[in-house]
Amino acid sequence: MENNSLDVSENIKNEISSSDVVLFMKGTPAFPMCGFSATVVQLLSDLGVKFSSVNVLESDEIREGIKQFSNWPTIPQLYIKEEFIGGCDIVKEMYESGELIELLNTKEIETNPT
Amino acid sequence: MPMTQKQIEMLIKDSIPESEVIIEDLRGDGDHFSATVISKTFIGKNKIEQHKMVYESLKGKMGKELHALMLKTKTE
Numbered sequence A: 001m002e003n004n005s006l007d008v009s010e011n012i013k014n015e016i017s018s019s020d021v022v023l024f025m026k027g028t029p030a031f032p033m034c035g036f037s038a039t040v041v042q043l044l045s046d047l048g049v050k051f052s053s054v055n056v057l058e059s060d061e062i063r064e065g066i067k068q069f070s071n072w073p074t075i076p077q078l079y080i081k082e083e084f085i086g087g088c089d090i091v092k093e094m095y096e097s098g099e100l101i102e103l104l105n106t107k108e109i110e111t112n113p114t
Numbered sequence B: 001m002p003m004t005q006k007q008i009e010m011l012i013k014d015s016i017p018e019s020e021v022i023i024e025d026l027r028g029d030g031d032h033f034s035a036t037v038i039s040k041t042f043i044g045k046n047k048i049e050q051h052k053m054v055y056e057s058l059k060g061k062m063g064k065e066l067h068a069l070m071l072k073t074k075t076e
Helices: A002-018 A035-046 A060-070 A088-097 A099-106 B005-015 B047-057
Strands: A021-025 A052-055 A077-080 A083-086 B020-025 B032-038 B068-074
Touching: A002 A021, A002 A052, A002 A060, A021 A035, A035 A088, A083 A088, A083 B047, A088 A099, A088 B047, A088 B068, B005 B020, B005 B032, B005 B047, B032 B047, B047 B068
Parallel strands: A021 A052, B032 B068
Antiparallel strands: A021 A077, A077 A083, B020 B032
């Protein structure tokens, strides 16, 4: 059991470090299965940010594991350069205030706002 | 069982003192709420910490009984 949860958090760490922007979501960017996940995909797409995504519906371990890992109870969850940014509400607020693009620029992540 | 607007408000107010809590039932279905929480206790904390305080006040119900809660936190 203990080994198992170690593996899960190891998996999550690997996912988070696999690319600059990682979104844990329900469904896929092309077919989001939840409105909140869809919103974050939309915002990232508007900014023209390349991101990778993890569909938590494919793995109960990841779905529960990421909540523990981030100490955050809901999906979606956005990571930028291995740092937890927040869920849908925070990302949306940061997008609207311009903080999100600023953060991406500071972290030298390519954007291409439409 | 889904939570009522009043229950959500009480839980938040219980653990975040001197807060103003505005709950809206977004679709009128008793399942999708928005909460605006205004409290001076948020001062000096970042958004993640502020939202975590609200989630903690809901005592593990977030993401379970409480499926959808749009959250906004403000200091005034």
